Amino acid sequence: GGSxxxxxxxxxxxxxxxxxxxxxAAYPDSGNFLVRMAVRVPFFGDxxxxxxxxxxxxxxxKRDLARAFYPQPVPEKYxxxxxxxxxxxxxxxxxxxxxxxxxxxxxxxxTQYAQIKTRTxxxxxxxxxxxxxKDNAYKLQKNIRGSRLIELKNAGHEIPQTHPESIAAALKxxxxxxxxx
Numbered sequence: 546g547g548s549x550x551x552x553x554x555x556x557x558x559x560x561x562x563x564x565x566x567x568x569x570a571a572y573p574d575s576g577n578f579l580v581r582m583a584v585r586v587p588f589f590g591d592x593x594x595x596x597x598x599x600x601x602x603x604x605x606x607k608r609d610l611a612r613a614f615y616p617q618p619v620p621e622k623y624x625x626x627x628x629x630x631x632x633x634x635x636x637x638x639x640x641x642x643x644x645x646x647x648x649x650x651x652x653x654x655x656t657q658y659a660q661i662k663t664r665t666x667x668x669x670x671x672x673x674x675x676x677x678x679k680d681n682a683y684k685l686q687k688n689i690r691g692s693r694l695i696e697l698k699n700a701g702h703e704i705p706q707t708h709p710e711s712i713a714a715a716l717k718x719x720x721x722x723x724x725x726x
Contacts, residue, residue, distance in 0.1 A: 547571060548651060554665075555657045563664040563719030565712060567704045570676050571685040572655055573648040603628065612674045615701040623706065658688040665692035666715040670700030670708075693718060 547569020554561055606628060610619045669682045686694040695715060700708050
């Protein structure tokens with residue numbers, strides 16, 4: 546979501562009054578070899594989609610969600626909703642394709658972040674195990690002039706689920722015109 550918001554801010558700068566980025570992936574990383582294989586190699590992709598429906602899928606999804614929610618537990622209701630929808634072939638194909646193209650997009654965008662003039666607040670969790678705050682949020686905050694960084698204590702990557710009040714606080718910062726950015 547953060548990378549999409551950044552792309553929009555770059556392409557349509559006059560369309561935004563402000564932007565709140567939650568644990569954004571803003572810079573390319575080494576990528577995931579298995580995801581690339583699932584998208585680019587037909588047989589391997591079919592095998593990956595089949596394996597996702599295997600008996601192991603529930604445990605793997607639970608493990609990945611545990612990393613995303615860490616240090617909080619994954620709400621059981623959330624897990625049940627995700628399990629019934631995320632592991633469908635169509636959703637997995639879309640996820641793999643999106644993940645495969647993300648690094649290429651970030652490589653193109655990263656040189657343009659300094660051009661963003663939109664009031665920006667970046668919210669991150671101090672325990673995020675999904676997106677490196679050092680390699681993303683800290684660098685991004687330096688590149689978007691005047692942006693603010695809020696680091697939540699005892700929070701992971703799933704900020705909307707675990708700390709929704711932080712989004713309201715970030716929006717308040719953006720809308721407070723008396724405060725200089």
